[in-house]
Amino acid sequence: MTNVLYDLPGPKARLRNRILGVVSALGIVALLAYIVWRFYDTGQFEPLKWQQFEYTAIQYQLRDGYLTTLRVAGTAAVLALLLGALLAAGRLSDHAWLRAPATSFVELFRAIPLLVLIFFAYYGPIQLGYKIGPFWPLVIALMVYNGAVLAEIFRSGVLAVARGQSEAAYALGMRKTQVMLSILLPQAVRAMLPVIVSQLVVLLKDTALGFIIALPELLYAGKQIGGRLAFDLPYVPSYLVVAAIYIATCGLLSWFAFWLQKRLIGGPRRSTATGRVPLTTDQGVAGPAL
Amino acid sequence: MNEFFHVLTDNWDVIGSHFLATIELFLIAAAGSLVFGTLLAAMRVSPVPALRAFGTSYVLLLRNCPLTLVFALLVFAVPKLEVNIDYFPSACIALIAYTSAFVCEALRSGINTVPVGQAEAARALGMTFAQVLGSVVLPQAFRTVVPPMISVLNAMLKNTTIAAGFSVAEAGAIQAYLSERGENQIYVLLWVTIGFLILVVPLVALQRTLERRWRVAR
Numbered sequence: 001m002t003n004v005l006y007d008l009p010g011p012k013a014r015l016r017n018r019i020l021g022v023v024s025a026l027g028i029v030a031l032l033a034y035i036v037w038r039f040y041d042t043g044q045f046e047p048l049k050w051q052q053f054e055y056t057a058i059q060y061q062l063r064d065g066y067l068t069t070l071r072v073a074g075t076a077a078v079l080a081l082l083l084g085a086l087l088a089a090g091r092l093s094d095h096a097w098l099r100a101p102a103t104s105f106v107e108l109f110r111a112i113p114l115l116v117l118i119f120f121a122y123y124g125p126i127q128l129g130y131k132i133g134p135f136w137p138l139v140i141a142l143m144v145y146n147g148a149v150l151a152e153i154f155r156s157g158v159l160a161v162a163r164g165q166s167e168a169a170y171a172l173g174m175r176k177t178q179v180m181l182s183i184l185l186p187q188a189v190r191a192m193l194p195v196i197v198s199q200l201v202v203l204l205k206d207t208a209l210g211f212i213i214a215l216p217e218l219l220y221a222g223k224q225i226g227g228r229l230a231f232d233l234p235y236v237p238s239y240l241v242v243a244a245i246y247i248a249t250c251g252l253l254s255w256f257a258f259w260l261q262k263r264l265i266g267g268p269r270r271s272t273a274t275g276r277v278p279l280t281t282d283q284g285v286a287g288p289a290l
Numbered sequence: 291m292n293e294f295f296h297v298l299t300d301n302w303d304v305i306g307s308h309f310l311a312t313i314e315l316f317l318i319a320a321a322g323s324l325v326f327g328t329l330l331a332a333m334r335v336s337p338v339p340a341l342r343a344f345g346t347s348y349v350l351l352l353r354n355c356p357l358t359l360v361f362a363l364l365v366f367a368v369p370k371l372e373v374n375i376d377y378f379p380s381a382c383i384a385l386i387a388y389t390s391a392f393v394c395e396a397l398r399s400g401i402n403t404v405p406v407g408q409a410e411a412a413r414a415l416g417m418t419f420a421q422v423l424g425s426v427v428l429p430q431a432f433r434t435v436v437p438p439m440i441s442v443l444n445a446m447l448k449n450t451t452i453a454a455g456f457s458v459a460e461a462g463a464i465q466a467y468l469s470e471r472g473e474n475q476i477y478v479l480l481w482v483t484i485g486f487l488i489l490v491v492p493l494v495a496l497q498r499t500l501e502r503r504w505r506v507a508r
Binding site for chain 1: 335337338339340341344350351353354355356357358359362363366367370371372373392395396399401409413423427438439440441442443444445448449450451452454455462465469474475476479482483486487490491494
């Protein structure tokens with residue numbers, strides 16, 4: 001296997017790599033052993049700490065938390081995709097009076113920390129004397145923030161389609177809407193889809209911020225289960241279970257994005273839309289990786 | 291309107307010190323995650339299978355884990371293992387642990403954009419390993435890496451607010467602090483927003499400039 005960094009190893013390099021391999025494997029095993037020892041030493045393996053998960057009431061609590069997380073993520077994802085499409089259409093418009101507000105909206109809301117947006121949506125109405133639960137503030141903040149990020153993804157996706165495509169379509173006498181809908185979007189979606197799914201994974205992860213405004217989602221359920229004195233404060237088991245659920249869910253979605261990327265972009269038929277403009281999530285990473 | 295400005299002038303001590311804590315958190319976490327992320331990237335592209343597996347699983351786990359959960363693990367679960375870390379260092383560790391995975395990915399995808407032919411040609415010219423890396427591969431990778439790296443750091447700067455939910459007195463906590471003083475929460479949040487815009491906008495501008503300049507040059 002050659003790559004940019006290393007040549008095919010010769011006998012000397014192979015020996016060196018093998019020694020390095022053994023040393024680093026030992027290091028990793030030592031690290032894991034230290035963690036297991038800390039677990040053992042502080043009694044994390046005691047049955048009492050894990051007993052709670054046998055109770056149906058606790059299983060229901062976890063399930064309800066998980067469903068709330070999925071409900072927030074699902075609602076916010078649909079709304080963010082709609083808002084993102086609208087904003088992208090605005091940013092790509094030929095009319096300055098549409099372009100300017102859409103651009104400022106996108107730029108502004110991408111620059112504000114999501115948690116501050118959540119505080120706005122949650123404490124703002126309270127300050128004005130309305131009482132609302134934490135569900136809609138979280139959904140609205142996620143919608144506005146991810147809508148702005150998705151708008152940028154949509155826009156770069158459309159801009160990344162080779163210019164000849166739209167020129168040819170205009171030459172055939174198509175109208176602006178026709179060019180967008182039947183020429184640019186179908187090609188752009190191929191390039192964008194993996195990044196869009198990656199951004200939705202980011203959105204799903206960000207629902208955990210609901211924890212801070214006390215929305216009973218998965219992480220919040222984890223804290224409640226971990227905080228029970230009768231079971232000797234099993235924070236470690238409860239957060240590990242919660243982490244496993246998050247990682248499984250997001251990992252599955254990331255894997256789906258990776259699969260999409262391989263199918264849509266990495267395949268033998270190369271799309272004409274091979275990113276002249278970089279497509280990245282708000283975390284600065286282009287597309288999914290496994 | 292007057293009341294709006296008074297929120298800033300009356301509480302300058304709180305707002306200023308909290309934003310300073312945010313900047314401190316950002317600088318520490320940025321340095322830490324750049325170093326650790328580079329190490330991880332080196333592991334992921336290394337010819338040693340054990341290191342590759344470690345790097346890959348680390349990135350896989352951390353990228354699919356909400357940052358809030360990483361914070362919660364460090365603040366609530368780790369003390370139960372009788373490893374006691376203060377709130378501020380905990381926040382630094384959480385941000386570094388999480389952001390490193392993204393730094394690693396940005397670096398790795400940057401290295402992957404350099405065509406193998408470049409390194410092969412350099413080797414064919416008889417360059418040593420250090421010369422291949424230093425004069426051929428890294429200068430090319432650097433251009434593709436820096437703009438996404440700035441967005442990773444930008445995302446991290448915004449993520450520092452999450453520390454407010456875990457007892458760190460930084461910018462995200464200003465609202466909770468000043469609501470106890472009875473200030474108008476919307477005004478307070480507006481000032482927090484303005485503060486973040488001042489911090490974020492230069493980073494975004496830098497990223498755009500570099501992206502534009504280096505895209506043409508390639």
